[in-house]
Amino acid sequence: MSKTFRYIIAASLFFTGLQTFAQKKDENIGTEVVNVVKPYTPTISDAFKVKETPVIEDDVNTDKEEIKYNIFSFPVASTFTPAKGRAASVDKEAKERIFKNYATLGVGNYGTVNGELFITENISNTDYVGGMLRHLSSQGGIEGVKLDDKYYDTSLDLTYGSRTRDFDWNADLGYKHQLYNWYGLPTEFVTFTDDAIKLIDEQQTYQTLTLGAKIGMKESVLEDTSLQFKRFWDTHGSQENRFFVKPAINFEVDNFKFKSGFVVDYVGGSFEKDYFDTGDISYSYLNFGVQPSILLQQDDLSVQAGAGFFYSVGKFNTESENKFYIFPQVKASYKLVGDIMIAYAGAEGTLKQNTFADFADENKFVSPTLAIAPTNQQYDIYVGLKGKLANTVTFNVRGSYMAEDDKAFFMSNQYETANTNTEGYTYGNSFGVVYDNLTTISVFGELKMDFSKNATFGINGTFNSFTTDQAEAWNLPSMKVGANLDVNITKKWYAGTNVFFVGERKDQVYYNDISLTEPFVKTVTLDSYFDLNAHLGYKYNERLTGFLKLNNIANQQYERWVNYPVQGFQFLIGANYKFDF
Numbered sequence: 001m002s003k004t005f006r007y008i009i010a011a012s013l014f015f016t017g018l019q020t021f022a023q024k025k026d027e028n029i030g031t032e033v034v035n036v037v038k039p040y041t042p043t044i045s046d047a048f049k050v051k052e053t054p055v056i057e058d059d060v061n062t063d064k065e066e067i068k069y070n071i072f073s074f075p076v077a078s079t080f081t082p083a084k085g086r087a088a089s090v091d092k093e094a095k096e097r098i099f100k101n102y103a104t105l106g107v108g109n110y111g112t113v114n115g116e117l118f119i120t121e122n123i124s125n126t127d128y129v130g131g132m133l134r135h136l137s138s139q140g141g142i143e144g145v146k147l148d149d150k151y152y153d154t155s156l157d158l159t160y161g162s163r164t165r166d167f168d169w170n171a172d173l174g175y176k177h178q179l180y181n182w183y184g185l186p187t188e189f190v191t192f193t194d195d196a197i198k199l200i201d202e203q204q205t206y207q208t209l210t211l212g213a214k215i216g217m218k219e220s221v222l223e224d225t226s227l228q229f230k231r232f233w234d235t236h237g238s239q240e241n242r243f244f245v246k247p248a249i250n251f252e253v254d255n256f257k258f259k260s261g262f263v264v265d266y267v268g269g270s271f272e273k274d275y276f277d278t279g280d281i282s283y284s285y286l287n288f289g290v291q292p293s294i295l296l297q298q299d300d301l302s303v304q305a306g307a308g309f310f311y312s313v314g315k316f317n318t319e320s321e322n323k324f325y326i327f328p329q330v331k332a333s334y335k336l337v338g339d340i341m342i343a344y345a346g347a348e349g350t351l352k353q354n355t356f357a358d359f360a361d362e363n364k365f366v367s368p369t370l371a372i373a374p375t376n377q378q379y380d381i382y383v384g385l386k387g388k389l390a391n392t393v394t395f396n397v398r399g400s401y402m403a404e405d406d407k408a409f410f411m412s413n414q415y416e417t418a419n420t421n422t423e424g425y426t427y428g429n430s431f432g433v434v435y436d437n438l439t440t441i442s443v444f445g446e447l448k449m450d451f452s453k454n455a456t457f458g459i460n461g462t463f464n465s466f467t468t469d470q471a472e473a474w475n476l477p478s479m480k481v482g483a484n485l486d487v488n489i490t491k492k493w494y495a496g497t498n499v500f501f502v503g504e505r506k507d508q509v510y511y512n513d514i515s516l517t518e519p520f521v522k523t524v525t526l527d528s529y530f531d532l533n534a535h536l537g538y539k540y541n542e543r544l545t546g547f548l549k550l551n552n553i554a555n556q557q558y559e560r561w562v563n564y565p566v567q568g569f570q571f572l573i574g575a576n577y578k579f580d581f
Helices: 003-021 194-198 356-362
Strands: 101-108 112-120 127-138 150-161 167-181 205-215 226-235 240-246 248-251 254-272 281-298 301-316 318-338 341-352 373-390 393-412 432-451 456-467 481-489 493-502 503-512 518-526 529-539 545-553 559-561 571-580
Touching: 101 545, 112 571, 127 393, 226 356, 240 356, 254 301, 301 341, 318 373, 356 393
Parallel strands: none
Antiparallel strands: 101 112, 101 571, 112 127, 127 150, 150 167, 167 205, 205 226, 226 240, 240 254, 248 254, 254 281, 281 301, 301 318, 318 341, 341 373, 373 393, 393 432, 432 456, 456 481, 481 493, 493 529, 503 518, 529 545, 545 571
């Protein structure tokens, strides 16, 4: 026995003795010194893995004996007779007839009348013609309003088009006539006598004439091309012309897809006088743009990389300004789980052409004294995720960071009693636009659910945080939330509801009179509001349907714009009739 082995046995007996004495709680263990003669150096022996297909090492390999099979067939008597199968019958629902034309008429409180007439007809196998007439009017009657608050909106649109194997095209002609009133006097801050109110002519009328066309080529480098001319004018001597043409080309080289859009956009117009009647206003802007891009696709990844190049030739009154812009235009998406979950991101910018017609469409109560200029949307960087949570549930979430230069803000106009301009919009009851930089951080979410073919639900929300050199981001809400539910109750009855919520907004009231030592200026907060609406319909037959619409069911007396309360609870009852010639 080696000397080292004897030391190991002695150490083992020593520790075994320690463990034995440790069972006695009152025993004094004492101390010992152990000298390690050689450090322990373990080794691992070789491992022999069993092969998946072992080799058979028999000395004698016996050949398999060939076995022959003989089948002896003989008839067997049988009295079994199988029953003949019959296909199960399937109940087919009658296919709903589709009509080309319809007419709708409804009436409600506040003297509201709503009518629509849509007609289309195929002239030949390829050509068609259509027309749409719309009318919506109300005689007003909002509680507490001292001026006339009636309105009407009537439009007529005609179209002629053709669809062939090589290309599609259509031409459109439209006319719109609108009447609104500047009824939002700042009575909370200024006292108006009855005689002063009688002298105010608060009526404004807009008229619009449009002529446009669209051409779509098939199997051609030239893709869709759209063009439009719009003439817009009012009863206060304002007039505006706009023309744009937007062709696009699309081609493929060595599995790389190239696309380029082109833009020629002109707007020019004039106002008879400025807000303080010191002179007229004229403007014109001609923007040229080209937006080339390349589409790269590999497996589940898709990237469209491009840029936008714009050149603007502008003139406001006697001042001219020409500018060149470059914008990022990059979009990407990646299918994380097929079409069930898709991640997407992008960085996009553009030059937005602002017009008097667009401002009046967004806010009917603007004054015909606006400063018109384009908005430089430098970039909108976003990232999002969309897809399906289930077969009938889709979602979309998105976060973005956007920077804009010369962003247009609606802002309440001043009321100066010494103003030589006495038009009906100069009493603090109209809106102008101011331009400044704006940075917006936004989060958007959307969820849509189809419970069945007879019930659908959707909800969406947008949350914004604004940063600007202005005192406030005038009239921009930090929150918008909406939801809707549509249900087919039976084959005859259907119903639906929608609700939306808009957060607080800021505006500024300015009043000056010779009796004041200094102007009265106050930043006001427009309260947040929600609006609940519902509708109910009954299909009498395949042609005739009756309906009932309820708006602002909670009778909220909120203000969409400062000093402009909306109509309270509203109902509209009517019918829709479908027909063919």
